[in-house]
Structures are given as structure tokens and as C-alpha cells.
Amino acid sequence: MRQTIVDKIWAAHEILAREGSSLLFVDRHLLHEGSHHAFDKIGAAGRKVRHPELTFGVADHYAPSSELRANAASATMIERLSANTARHGIGSFGLGDARRGIVHVAMPEQGLTLPGLVIVCGDSHTATHGAFGAFAFGIGASEVAHVLATQALWQKKPPAMRITVTGELPFGTTAKDLALHIIGRIGTGGATGHAVEYAGAAISALSMEGRMTLCNMTIEMGARSGIVPPDETTFAWLRGRPMAPKGAAFDRAVQSWKALRSDAGADYAREVVIDAGEVAPMVTWGTSPEQVAPVTGAVPEPAAGGDAEALDYMGLSGGESLSEIPIDRGFIGSCTNGRYSDLLAAARVLAGRRLAVPLLVSPGSSEVARQAEESGIAAIFRAAGAEWGMSGCSLCVGMNGDRVQAGERCASTSNRNFRGRQGPGARTHLMSPAMVAAAALSGRIADVRAMELAALPEAAESFEAARAGS
Amino acid sequence: MQPFTTVTGPGVVLDRDNIDTDQLIPARFMKRSRTEGYGDQLLRDLRFDEDGEPDPAFPLNRLAEPPVLMVAGKNFGCGSSREAAVYALVDHGIRVVVAASFADIFRGNAGKNGLLTIALGDAERARLVRFVERERASAELGRLTIDLETQTIAGEGLETIEFDIDAGLKRRLLLGLDELSETLEDEPMITAFETRHFAERPWVVPANR
Numbered sequence: 001m002r003q004t005i006v007d008k009i010w011a012a013h014e015i016l017a018r019e020g021s022s023l024l025f026v027d028r029h030l031l032h033e034g035s036h037h038a039f040d041k042i043g044a045a046g047r048k049v050r051h052p053e054l055t056f057g058v059a060d061h062y063a064p065s066s067e068l069r070a071n072a073a074s075a076t077m078i079e080r081l082s083a084n085t086a087r088h089g090i091g092s093f094g095l096g097d098a099r100r101g102i103v104h105v106a107m108p109e110q111g112l113t114l115p116g117l118v119i120v121c122g123d124s125h126t127a128t129h130g131a132f133g134a135f136a137f138g139i140g141a142s143e144v145a146h147v148l149a150t151q152a153l154w155q156k157k158p159p160a161m162r163i164t165v166t167g168e169l170p171f172g173t174t175a176k177d178l179a180l181h182i183i184g185r186i187g188t189g190g191a192t193g194h195a196v197e198y199a200g201a202a203i204s205a206l207s208m209e210g211r212m213t214l215c216n217m218t219i220e221m222g223a224r225s226g227i228v229p230p231d232e233t234t235f236a237w238l239r240g241r242p243m244a245p246k247g248a249a250f251d252r253a254v255q256s257w258k259a260l261r262s263d264a265g266a267d268y269a270r271e272v273v274i275d276a277g278e279v280a281p282m283v284t285w286g287t288s289p290e291q292v293a294p295v296t297g298a299v300p301e302p303a304a305g306g307d308a309e310a311l312d313y314m315g316l317s318g319g320e321s322l323s324e325i326p327i328d329r330g331f332i333g334s335c336t337n338g339r340y341s342d343l344l345a346a347a348r349v350l351a352g353r354r355l356a357v358p359l360l361v362s363p364g365s366s367e368v369a370r371q372a373e374e375s376g377i378a379a380i381f382r383a384a385g386a387e388w389g390m391s392g393c394s395l396c397v398g399m400n401g402d403r404v405q406a407g408e409r410c411a412s413t414s415n416r417n418f419r420g421r422q423g424p425g426a427r428t429h430l431m432s433p434a435m436v437a438a439a440a441l442s443g444r445i446a447d448v449r450a451m452e453l454a455a456l457p458e459a460a461e462s463f464e465a466a467r468a469g470s
Numbered sequence: 471m472q473p474f475t476t477v478t479g480p481g482v483v484l485d486r487d488n489i490d491t492d493q494l495i496p497a498r499f500m501k502r503s504r505t506e507g508y509g510d511q512l513l514r515d516l517r518f519d520e521d522g523e524p525d526p527a528f529p530l531n532r533l534a535e536p537p538v539l540m541v542a543g544k545n546f547g548c549g550s551s552r553e554a555a556v557y558a559l560v561d562h563g564i565r566v567v568v569a570a571s572f573a574d575i576f577r578g579n580a581g582k583n584g585l586l587t588i589a590l591g592d593a594e595r596a597r598l599v600r601f602v603e604r605e606r607a608s609a610e611l612g613r614l615t616i617d618l619e620t621q622t623i624a625g626e627g628l629e630t631i632e633f634d635i636d637a638g639l640k641r642r643l644l645l646g647l648d649e650l651s652e653t654l655e656d657e658p659m660i661t662a663f664e665t666r667h668f669a670e671r672p673w674v675v676p677a678n679r
Contacts, residue, residue: 012671015663016656019638023656025663027674037504037553045650050660053675073501091679112676124551124575140579141553146650152660154649156636158574188488189545193574222545224574243676253673288488309486397550399497406520418492418549420515 057092063392069401101365111241133230338364356443375463473646479538509561547576
């Protein structure tokens with residue numbers, strides 16, 4: 001039978017099958033502070049962690065982006081993670097560790113995410129790791145406990161869905177715009193329960209960071225996972241990462257990873273074809289990521305799908321131009337758009353200008369922050385008047401001290417515009433990092449394509465050239 | 471896990487799509503341990519206003535008796551994988567959620583905590599909604615009986631609704647079985663698999679830990 005890449009990874013990890021489900025071996029189990037329920041469960045039963053060397057923790061959800069907003073309750077959650085991981089001999093990146101960052105930024109950076117692995121984490125955005133050709137998905141606390149104790153997980157094989165993106169992304173658009181465009185097209189239930197595989201020229205052309213953004217947002221289509229088969233871009237990005245295999249071991253691994261692609265003629269339960277050329281800078285107007293339109297568009301009338309409840313919550317009326325909507329603040333960060341290239345794209349817009357409204361930047365990891373300091377783009381954010389925060393989930397999820405106030409409107413690079421996600425009553429507009437920068441400069445949602453980009457300082461350009469060449 | 475055989479009680483209708491787990495349990499309430507309970511925070515920001523006053527118009531606030539069944543629209547439980555969303559429902563007394571469709575991770579979490587999730591087609595779901603709404607309008611709350619063994623939802627004056635469920639999940643729910651204790655019986659197979667897997671793919675164990 002002709003197999004998809006997920007079929008191949010599945011077959012290589014199936015320990016046994018029963019009642020229509022498979023017990024899959026888990027190669028990487030990633031933990032954050034939310035793992036406390038699972039540790040309590042195995043603790044109560046007196047169970048051990050089966051493979052601490054395949055398990056990694058990191059403090060991200062409750063990590064404060066500023067000492068000023070740090071609080072005792074969040075600190076307790078972080079200490080609990082340290083205590084639980086230490087008790088079971090699990091390596092964990094706590095506050096102050098140079099490797100720390102958002103789990104879906106820091107773990108790939110350390111070379112822990114590799115092609116062909118089965119990767120799970122008690123976080124829905126685990127789909128991010130599919131960018132490397134891994135089969136990666138989010139799980140709940142009971143499943144986390146199950147993996148801690150057995151290094152395996154019962155799963156029903158998800159039906160396969162292929163999203164082929166042809167052509168080329170136009171000037172001023174990014175993987176984030178592509179993701180929002182796809183979600184707008186197929187809906188938040190458009191891939192429910194499916195293992196999505198990305199294909200096509202526009203996908204091959206994406207950087208690893210762009211692929212991570214796209215796979216990350218795949219959960220917002222309802223998918224179980226998103227995957228991009230590994231290629232030379234993947235292998236080049238992984239070579240030399242701290243915990244990736246080294247030297248001849250790496251070369252042998254690459255030989256094996258090259259076989260990780262779907263067979264011609266493999267079967268997909270669903271196929272979608274997207275023309276990248278049609279993608280524009282996208283902005284959400286409602287309380288679900290599918291409530292999205294190009295920045296040149298308008299908020300739909302309730303009669304035309306403009307969800308009256310969402311419009312009421314967002315304080316918008318049908319027919320309003322998106323680019324007329326004033327904003328109160330901006331946020332750049334999250335597991336979706338907190339990587340170096342995301343910050344660089346925003347810095348190109350901000351260079352030499354001053355913000356009209358407050359902007360919080362939380363780099364996706366301490367390593368991203370270090371690179372941004374070294375290249376000089378952190379200085380660009382500061383000069384523009386932005387707050388340069390510490391790394392963590394920050395304003396993407398109102399649980400660590402960062403919060404948008406009730407009724408405030410935030411232009412955000414995060415992944416969910418749900419009611420109350422950034423704080424009770426907060427109004428979120430999702431968009432790309434460059435679009436958030438443009439909005440924060442204008443004080444309203446703005447089309448970044450209309451803005452002139454200042455040249456970056458030479459240090460930042462040469463840093464980027466060296467980075468791209470590595 | 472509490473076994474699920476038959477449950478009887480009133481229902482509640484939350485007739486909207488995309489009820490995400492951030493609404494079911496806002497992130498700021500997730501620091502609690504399991505034993506502290508999550509029921510009082512279920513749908514917190516929809517049930518209460520900024521001052522903590524209950525919204526009298528919200529369906530869950532209009533019931534004299536806590537419901538055992540909730541009916542909702544499409545894509546129920548989407549978003550964050552937080553199992554606390556299931557804890558909030560279960561701790562509030564809800565044992566069954568009926569929806570047009572469910573998000574994947576939520577549905578898995580539900581099954582592991584004795585919360586039955588039932589996906590129904592539009593016509594049957596509409597019949598159930600009508601039943602709950604009609605009963606709520608009358609003086610006494612109508613009671614629904616959800617029987618897992620026969621896979622039915624019944625109520626006085628309601629044409630009995632049949633539902634589908636995965637056979638393995640049904641068995642575990644009926645017996646209140648924990649998946650983990652079952653898996654541990656297969657431990658020798660896991661060990662055998664690992665020996666082969668690590669030999670064939672040495673990179674699975676990270677370098678320089």
C-alpha cells in the first residue's frame with residue numbers, strides 16, 4: 001500500500017494494536033508548568049517516569065515577561081515544575097537557564113525536535129514540531145501521566161488530509177498570513193481530527209521558522225497534527241544544534257530521514273489546494289481564527305456571516321473597514337510568532353520610528369533574545385518605545401501577569417482571538433509581526449505593504465546574512 | 471474513574487459553536503490541584519460579569535438544579551488542550567456533552583474522566599434542544615436518562631435518541647477503567663519494542679543532555 005509520511009512514522013512507532021487503536025511509542029515528551037496534574041496522578045500511584053532521558057521540561061506558560069508583573073502564584077507553578085522534574089530526574093529549563101523559552105521555540109532550537117519522531121506535549125500547539133517532519137500533537141493531563149509512566153500513548157490513526165500550496169507568497173505576506181488565509185477558507189473545523197500534510201512550492205520555499213508558524217496554526221483548523229516532509233532546509237537548520245546528533249551520526253540520520261516522504265499516489269481523505277498568490281496580509285475581526293479577512297477588507301455584516309455575538313464582544317459593526325479600526329496596544333511574541341525572523345520582520349517596520357500605542361515584545365526564547373541583542377534589533381524595539389520583555393507565553397494566554405484590560409483592543413501575533421484569551425473582556429486581532437508593528441506605529445490596523453521600510457543598521461543586516469548562510 | 475452506566479437529570483442548552491476551552495475554564499484559574507475542584511469556575515466569564523455578579527440570562531444560571539447534560543453546537547472544546555476544561559464540566563455535575571462536533575483533544579480528555587461526549591446530527595440535536603427548552607419553560611425540569619449500555623438518550627415525550635460510541639471507550643467507561651493500568655499489563659511489549667527502536671534509530675536518545 002502507498003503510504004503517507006504519517007503512515008510511515010506511525011508504522012515505525014506502533015508497539016501493538018487493539019480495539020482499533022494503536023499503542024505508539026513516544027520519542028520526545030515535552031513538559032511545562034501545566035504538567036502538575038499528571039505528576040500528581042503518577043505520584044499518587046507511586047509510579048516512576050519510564051524514560052526521563054526522553055522527557056524535557058521548560059517554564060513558559062507562567063514565566064513573567066517583566067519582574068514588575070511577576071506574582072507569587074505563578075512563581076509557585078514554576079517551582080512545582082522544577083520540583084517535579086528534579087524528583088524524577090528529568091532535565092528542565094527553569095528561570096535563568098539560557099536554554100529556556102516557549103516549549104515550541106526552545107526545544108527545536110536545542111535540536112530536540114528531529115524528523116520522524118513522535119513528539120507529544122500537554123499543549124495544543126505541539127503541532128508546531130511537525131515543521132521538521134515529526135508526528136507531533138497536543139495531549140491532555142491524563143495522557144501526559146500515561147506517557148510519563150509508559151513512554152507510550154493509545155491513539156486512533158487520524159485520517160490524512162493534504163493541503164497543497166502552489167505558487168509564491170506575495171510581497172508583505174508571511175506564513176502567518178498563509179495560515180490565517182487557509183483557516184478563513186476551510187474554517188476552524190475544516191481539518192478536525194485529521195493529520196494535515198503540507199505540500200507544494202510555497203511550502204518548500206518557507207524557512208524552518210515559517211514552517212513552524214504554519215504547523216503551529218494547524219491546530220486552529222481543528223487538525224490533530226500538521227507536517228512538512230523534511231528536506232535540505234530542515235537538515236541544514238538542524239546541523240550543529242546542541243542536542244541533535246553530531247558528525248557521522250548526523251549524516252547517518254539524514255540518510256534515514258530522506259525516506260520520510262509520502263509515496264506518490266498515497267491516499268488522502270481530504271485534499272485542499274491553495275494558491276499562495278491570493279494571500280494578503282490577514283487580520284481577524286471576531287472571536288475565532290476563522291473570522292478573518294484581508295487587511296484591505298471590511299468587517300462582514302451579520303447577514304453575511306458577521307456573527308453578531310462576536311461583533312458585539314469585539315465592539316465592531318458590520319461594514320467597518322479593517323484598516324480604520326483603532327488599537328490600544330500591540331503584542332509580538334508567542335509560539336506562533338516569537339522567533340528571530342518574526343522579530344526581524346517587525347524591526348524592519350519599526351526602525352527609525354516611534355510607536356503610537358504601547359507594544360510588548362516577548363522573544364520566543366532566551367536564545368532569540370540573545371540573538372536580537374547581538375544583532376541590534378532589540379535596540380530598534382527599545383528606540384521605538386516598545387517594552388522588551390523576558391521570554392514566555394506572555395500575552396498570548398492571560399495567566400502569567402500579562403493581560404489586556406477589558407474593552408482594550410490588541411493587535412497580536414499570537415494564535416487565538418478567543419473571548420478572554422488575553423484577559424477578561426480583551427479584544428484580540430490576530431496578524432503577522434510586521435502587521436502588528438505597522439498597527440502599533442499607526443494606532444490603528446494598517447496595511448504594512450504601504451509602509452516604507454527603513455534600512456536596518458549594518459550590524460543587523462550582516463547578522464542576518466550570516467544567520468541565513470549558516 | 472467513576473463508572474458510567476446510567477445518568478438521569480436535567481439538561482441545559484448552550485446553543486453556540488466554537489465553545490473553546492478558554493471559555494470553559496479561563497487560564498487564570500488553572501493553578502488549582504485536582505482535589506480543590508473546578509466546578510465553580512465553569513464558563514466563569516460567561517456566567518458572571520466583571521464584578522462577579524451572575525448573569526441571570528445565561529442558561530446555566532437559570533436552573534434550579536445542576537444539569538447532567540449540556541447541548542452545544544459545532545467544534546465544542548476547541549483550542550487549548552487543558553484537561554481542566556473537562557474537570558470544570560464534571561465537577562459542575564455534567565456527565566454528558568452533546569454537540570454537532572467536538573475538538574479532538576477535548577474529546578480524548580473527556581473519555582479519560584468519565585465525561586461522555588455524543589456527536590449528533592442536526593435533526594436529532596434539534597429535537598434534544600427543543601425538549602430541554604420546552605421543559606425549562608414549564609414549571610418542572612424535564613429529566614433525561616442517558617444509558618451507555620443501550621447507547622440511548624430518553625425522556626418523557628422525547629423520541630428516544632440513539633448514539634454511537636467507540637467500543638473500547640464504552641468498555642472503559644462502563645467499568646470505570648483507567649487506561650494506564652491496562653497499558654502497564656503490556657509492559658513487556660513496550661520493552662521489546664524499545665530495544666529494537668533504539669538500535670535502529672540511535673538519534674532518538676538526544677546527544678549532550
